[in-house]
Amino acid sequence: MKFFLGVDIGSVSVKMAVIDENKNLCASVYMDTSGAPIKALQNALREISEQASRQGFVINAVGITGSGRKIAASLIGADLIKNEVTAQTVAALHYAPDVSSIIEIGGQDSKVIFLKNGIPIWYNLNTLCAAGTGSFLSSQANRLKISIDEFGEYASRSTMKVNIAAKCTVFSESDMIHKAAMGCKKEDIINGLCEGLVRNFINNVSKNRLMLSPVIFVGGVAANRGVVHAFERELKQKVRVPKEHKITGCVGAAILVSRENIEKTKFKGFAIADHNIKTEFFICGDCPNQCDVTKIISNDIPAGHIGSRCEKYK
Amino acid sequence: MQEKFSFPRYGKYTELLADLFRNLGADVITPPQITKRTMELGTKYSPSDICYPFKITLGTMIEAVEQGAGLIAIANSDGWCILRCYSVVQEQIMKDLGYKFEMCPINIRKPIKFFRDMKRICPGLSTIKLIKEVIRFFKKVRELDEAEKNINKNAPIKIGIIGEVYVCNENILNMDLVGRLQRMGIFVDRWLCLSTNLSMLLQDMLGMTNITKFGKIAKKYFPQRIGGHANENLIKLISYAEKKYDGVIMLKPFACNPETAIEPIVEKIGRDYNMPILCLSIDEATLETHFQTRIESFVDILKMSKGER
Numbered sequence: 001m002k003f004f005l006g007v008d009i010g011s012v013s014v015k016m017a018v019i020d021e022n023k024n025l026c027a028s029v030y031m032d033t034s035g036a037p038i039k040a041l042q043n044a045l046r047e048i049s050e051q052a053s054r055q056g057f058v059i060n061a062v063g064i065t066g067s068g069r070k071i072a073a074s075l076i077g078a079d080l081i082k083n084e085v086t087a088q089t090v091a092a093l094h095y096a097p098d099v100s101s102i103i104e105i106g107g108q109d110s111k112v113i114f115l116k117n118g119i120p121i122w123y124n125l126n127t128l129c130a131a132g133t134g135s136f137l138s139s140q141a142n143r144l145k146i147s148i149d150e151f152g153e154y155a156s157r158s159t160m161k162v163n164i165a166a167k168c169t170v171f172s173e174s175d176m177i178h179k180a181a182m183g184c185k186k187e188d189i190i191n192g193l194c195e196g197l198v199r200n201f202i203n204n205v206s207k208n209r210l211m212l213s214p215v216i217f218v219g220g221v222a223a224n225r226g227v228v229h230a231f232e233r234e235l236k237q238k239v240r241v242p243k244e245h246k247i248t249g250c251v252g253a254a255i256l257v258s259r260e261n262i263e264k265t266k267f268k269g270f271a272i273a274d275h276n277i278k279t280e281f282f283i284c285g286d287c288p289n290q291c292d293v294t295k296i297i298s299n300d301i302p303a304g305h306i307g308s309r310c311e312k313y314k
Numbered sequence: 315m316q317e318k319f320s321f322p323r324y325g326k327y328t329e330l331l332a333d334l335f336r337n338l339g340a341d342v343i344t345p346p347q348i349t350k351r352t353m354e355l356g357t358k359y360s361p362s363d364i365c366y367p368f369k370i371t372l373g374t375m376i377e378a379v380e381q382g383a384g385l386i387a388i389a390n391s392d393g394w395c396i397l398r399c400y401s402v403v404q405e406q407i408m409k410d411l412g413y414k415f416e417m418c419p420i421n422i423r424k425p426i427k428f429f430r431d432m433k434r435i436c437p438g439l440s441t442i443k444l445i446k447e448v449i450r451f452f453k454k455v456r457e458l459d460e461a462e463k464n465i466n467k468n469a470p471i472k473i474g475i476i477g478e479v480y481v482c483n484e485n486i487l488n489m490d491l492v493g494r495l496q497r498m499g500i501f502v503d504r505w506l507c508l509s510t511n512l513s514m515l516l517q518d519m520l521g522m523t524n525i526t527k528f529g530k531i532a533k534k535y536f537p538q539r540i541g542g543h544a545n546e547n548l549i550k551l552i553s554y555a556e557k558k559y560d561g562v563i564m565l566k567p568f569a570c571n572p573e574t575a576i577e578p579i580v581e582k583i584g585r586d587y588n589m590p591i592l593c594l595s596i597d598e599a600t601l602e603t604h605f606q607t608r609i610e611s612f613v614d615i616l617k618m619s620k621g622e623r
Contacts, residue, residue, distance in 0.1 A: 067603055067604075067607070070603075082610075082614075083606075083607045083610040083611045083614065084607065084611070085607070085610075085611030085614065085615070086610075086611060086614040086615075086618075089618075119618055119619045120614075120615045120618055120619070121588075121590060121615070121619060122590055122615075123611060123612075123615060125604075125607070125608060125611075127594075127595050127604075207581065290349055290350045307602075309490075309602070
């Protein structure tokens with residue numbers, strides 16, 4: 001039996017999953033980056049390594065996705081580097097072969113993918129603004145002094161409709177303060193935020209396109225019942241949240257790499273988890289591009305560079 | 315003494331333009347490459363909500379004047395968008411900053427004034443020389459444009475590019491979109507290259523834009539003239555759709571008014587022809603990773619819908 005590791009390194013979390021040849025999930029881990037993505041990557045790898053030694057599997061190939069896929073690939077070695085849209089599509093088709101619309105909301109990314117007969121026909125990602133993503137909700141939760149995990153529960157207790165201007169994170173804060181000063185309850189404000197996020201998504205990301213059923217909702221924010229219900233009210237249909245919604249990206253990467261015929265993996269092994277990893281930043285002044293280059297050093301040995309536009313630092 | 319002359323960069327045509335003016339007798343300073351400093355200068359001194367090309371051209375002109383240029387030309391002939399006011403506003407901004415130079419807006423739509431302006435840039439210029447050199451210039455431009463269209467000619471996936479003319483042509487701003495796609499093995503048609511742009515301008519001056527086959531269809535979607543290259547883009551979009559291109563990428567600078575306004579029409583045409591369209595909005599804050607992810611995903615989608623996976 002062959003085993004495939006999928007890695008999804010996003011803006012706020014690192015996700016890893018191991019699947020076997022039959023696409024059964026063998027191991028998975030979800031870890032907050034807490035501002036130190038490389039540390040989190042190593043911790044997640046250590047966790048997978050423990051699960052691997054318990055169950056006795058070895059990794060035959062690695063697929064990496066997410067916004068940090070290049071840095072992760074140069075660190076742990078990858079047989080396939082894929083963008084998040086493709087990875088999410090493949091995963092959604094695995095969990096729901098009949099899916100027509102995929103909503104994915106992560107830390108700083110939100111995307112929508114429309115499919116017809118299992119083939120993606122249109123997609124869109126948020127641009128220029130992260131209002132309507134996980135980071136938006138967590139900064140508002142912070143402001144209201146509640147944990148993001150309680151968000152959904154608070155929203156479900158709401159009894160009154162409160163409109164919050166959710167176009168911009170900073171302005172929505174002022175609006176929240178204003179609404180609180182007017183005597184609105186916390187529950188109603190939270191529900192208003194969930195609805196604002198959904199409005200933003202429908203307007204900026206899915207551009208008011210008709211979302212056909214079945215709709216699958218994945219990503220970290222899908223754990224938030226308040227947002228799920230707000231979507232259901234807005235779309236006037238049921239929204240399905242797979243139980244693996246937090247790790248669909250890396251499952252997709254694992255499925256994608258399992259389809260390639262990898263003879264010998266580029267995976268550098270679980271030992272990477274204990275390496276001493278340093279990064280150095282410099283601006284390459286060799287041409288007018290002036291690229292910001294990051295040099296990755298693993299156990300005093302250069303592992304690679306990212307950020308360069310040309311072939312000079314690879 | 316003859317003033318040193320410069321102009322804002324215009325992608326891969328910059329060197330050809332510099333040669334043209336040099337051959338016509340101008341003392342040319344080839345406009346400096348767009349670097350981070352150019353972007354910073356342009357962004358710092360421009361109104362913050364103005365379109366990206368305004369900021370970049372301003373940055374380049376400042377750098378050209380720093381290098382000794384005393385006479386700067388900028389095109390304002392396609393100006394039914396705010397390109398019309400670039401020269402006036404940019405001149406004011408730079409004079410307020412204390413730069414000493416003269417601005418010379420070039421407008422091909424007004425031939426008499428155009429020739430007078432050219433004579434100011436290139437003293438002693440004769441009409442015959444102008445025509446001869448311009449024809450030579452056109453030939454070189456066409457060669458350059460043909461070369462781009464010969465890459466991946468028989469590729470299974472064809473992508474058309476529409477959008478705003480400056481970001482479409484300046485590779486530093488569009489992060490080498492065409493090159494990125496070509497390296498993925500895709501045939502790319504960027505219609506807004508200088509040779510087609512100039513022939514479109516001629517057609518427009520003769521009032522012939524809407525009488526072509528695709529022009530008539532485009533007119534049904536959007537009857538008015540709106541500015542920039544918005545109408546031409548719609549016509550090209552329809553031609554890509556009718557010629558069964560696999561997808562179209564629309565590139566526009568953030569806050570570009572005509573191209574932003576037609577976005578819903580572009581989407582509608584995409585739906586009607588069942589052709590995926592990716593709209594990319596670019597400004598000084600665009601991240602390379604974001605950009606690459608969007609392009610890669612788009613190509614994956616086109617491949618998947620072709621059944622290649």
